[in-house]
Amino acid sequence: MTEPQDISFEGQLLALLPALRRFARSLARSDAEGEDLLQDGIVAALSRRAQWRGLNLRSWMLAIISNRYRNSRRSHGRHPTAPLDEALDVPVPQAEPDPIGRMRLEAALNSLSPDQRMVLMLVVIEGMPYQEVADLLQIPLGTVMSRLSRARQKISDTMAAENVIPLRRQT
């Protein structure tokens, strides 16, 4: 980056927003839910900025978003939301050219518990070492490992089960 860096709290937060938006979306079941989660996290961070110690703002934000996510999932119960406004979502250049593959992946991710999904996304999307995930979520390292392992197993199982239905044309 050649632009002069804005080191104010808001400036740093603004610079982090794209990455935080991606993380929030990776936890959520729809674009709308992801954006709500992001906004919720930002509002919480702004109201609690006095608690920020001036260290790693990214980890602090990821922890806040994870917490909000866990709380909102708890209050939602386990039933999946079916977003009606999905068609209105801002089109994102779709990285997955195969919509059925994308749907299967979404279904597999939605089958995870919120705790499993948080660990998986911190590792995969954020590239975080396991000990950092443990610190961030304030859980033992062993719990991180078992959640990660179960999440991966569950995704494999779901994807394999979906394969039984011949949705994919052989080419």
Place this chain on the structure above:
Amino acid sequence: MTAHPPAPDEDELHAFADGLLDEARQAAIRLWLADHPHAAKQVADWQAQNDAIRKAFAGHARRTPSDAAMVRQPRPSPRFAWNRVAAACLLFLTGCGTGYLISLTQHPDAAAPLQRTSLPQEAETAYLIYASEKRHPVEVAAEQEAHLAAWLGKRLSYERLAVPDLSRLGFQLVGGRLVPVEGGPGALFMYEDQQGQRLTMLVGRNAENRETSFRFATSGSVETFYWIDNGFGYAVTGEISRDLLRDVAEECYKQFPA
């Protein structure tokens, strides 16, 4: 070759799949996997999952026009913002209903005083609804300014409609949309400064009035300057200082063709 390195446990295989080990250990496990196809398949499966997940969400690491507004302090809570929007909608619908009833029962001239006051109200409502909108604040974004001006100009039958340039005052165009103004088509332009503070500029046909004076209306923290010129009503609305808003109004007035 040295003795066999210790076989990895499952945790270490995850760390290998996630690329979290140092180079030497990463290489050692790669060798070990060559002799252990079952574990190798497992690791390949995890890595394929990682790739698919990263690909699926990569496109979401993007900026939106309202990012700056989002980190601006202090923000009302979303619930509070929704109340405001709901109130604005109600006000808007009430206004429309009243306007419609009056237009049914009265001669246009008799309705003129009401219309004069409804312009700032409509401007304020449009501001409250759209300036707080994070995901779809505008229909046509600033990048398509020429298209925006042509499209809205056509809908308003305003031949030389040009989008005012407020960059001198620190406001950049976000975009625009079509909105109802006094029962006809109107154009709403939205601007944003570097802090994400937004303001809106409303233009609509106004057949009955030929006033040109600047008027001022305020409602809570939302302020509106409006004027009527050559059959068109104009209004600028925002939550900025009255002086700055007046500068904006004058700038727009200068830039719209007389």
